[in-house]
Amino acid sequence: MKQDIPFEPVTGVSIAIVPDAPLSEGSQPTWQVFLLNSNDFALENVLIAADGYGTQPDGQAVRTSTLRYHFPEIGPHSATPIELIDPAVFHLTNQYWVSYYRNRQIFDRKFLFVPDSIVPDNLSRLELLGGRAGVLHG
Numbered sequence: 001m002k003q004d005i006p007f008e009p010v011t012g013v014s015i016a017i018v019p020d021a022p023l024s025e026g027s028q029p030t031w032q033v034f035l036l037n038s039n040d041f042a043l044e045n046v047l048i049a050a051d052g053y054g055t056q057p058d059g060q061a062v063r064t065s066t067l068r069y070h071f072p073e074i075g076p077h078s079a080t081p082i083e084l085i086d087p088a089v090f091h092l093t094n095q096y097w098v099s100y101y102r103n104r105q106i107f108d109r110k111f112l113f114v115p116d117s118i119v120p121d122n123l124s125r126l127e128l129l130g131g132r133a134g135v136l137h138g
Contacts, residue, residue, distance in 0.1 A: 010109040012039035014138030015096045016126055017085060017118050022133070031118070033082040035074060035098065036128045036138070043074040043100040048082055054092035054115055064089060074100070079128040090118045111137045 014036045019029035033050070037043055048071075052064040067083065074080050085094065094113040099106060113135065123133040 005106070008105065008107060010098075010107050013037055013043065013098065013100075013107075013109065014136055015082075015098070015111040015113075016079075016129070016134040016136045017094075017113065018126065018129060018132055018134030028087075031085045031087060033085050033096070034079045034129065034134070035071075035082055036079050036126070036136075037074045038077060038128060040076050041102060042076055044072070044102060046071040046074050046098065046100040048099075049097040050083060050095070052089045052092040052094045057091070062092065064092070077128065079126075087118075091115050094118070113137060 016034045016036055018032050018034060020032060021029045035046070035048065046069075048069040049066055050069070051066040052062075054062060056062050069082055071080060082096070093115055096111045097108075098111065099108045101107070118135050122135045124136055125131055126134050126136060
């Protein structure tokens with residue numbers, strides 16, 4: 001049963017949304033979503049489900065398609081690109097549900113980027129990406 005499975009907390013794993021170029025007025029950079037593993041160990045059999053939900057500016061409810069990604073292994077101290085994300089969905093809640101194994105133990109965590117949180121004011125320096133700036137959720 002589910003209650004019999006020990007769910008340990010996820011540590012050292014985060015999601016970052018990063019523009020491909022420095023932001024300036026009038027620029028339209030491409031944004032990339034990364035899975036960051038800052039642990040000393042690899043993540044095995046990584047599954048990620050990505051989707052968005054919320055309301056359009058006219059008040060209509062919207063839900064994006066759920067996209068699923070699989071990575072056999074994510075190395076220690078690494079950043080792995082997951083997907084490109086369109087700035088047109090930044091007004092939605094963008095959810096990334098990450099599951100992985102370590103030593104035959106499953107780990108699971110949801111990362112939620114709330115509406116309008118992917119903005120220049122929330123950019124921070126990301127060491128695993130060579131100091132590039134991005135919005136980090138960890």
